[in-house]
Amino acid sequence: xxxxxxxxxxxxxxxxxxxxxxxxxxxxxxxxxxxxxxxxxx
Numbered sequence: 001x002x003x004x005x006x007x008x009x010x011x012x013x014x015x016x017x018x019x020x021x022x023x024x025x026x027x028x029x030x031x032x033x034x035x036x037x038x039x040x041x042x
Contacts, residue, residue: 014036
């Protein structure tokens with residue numbers, strides 16, 4: 001499965017936010033404004 005993902009350039013559908021916006025990210029999740037997943041970056 002990983003070979004197929006690599007070969008076909010499959011990427012996750014995520015929304016990135018900096019760690020400094022953790023509260024904004026949580027609010028987005030609570031309010032249902034996140035389409036896929038929120039990933040916090042350091």
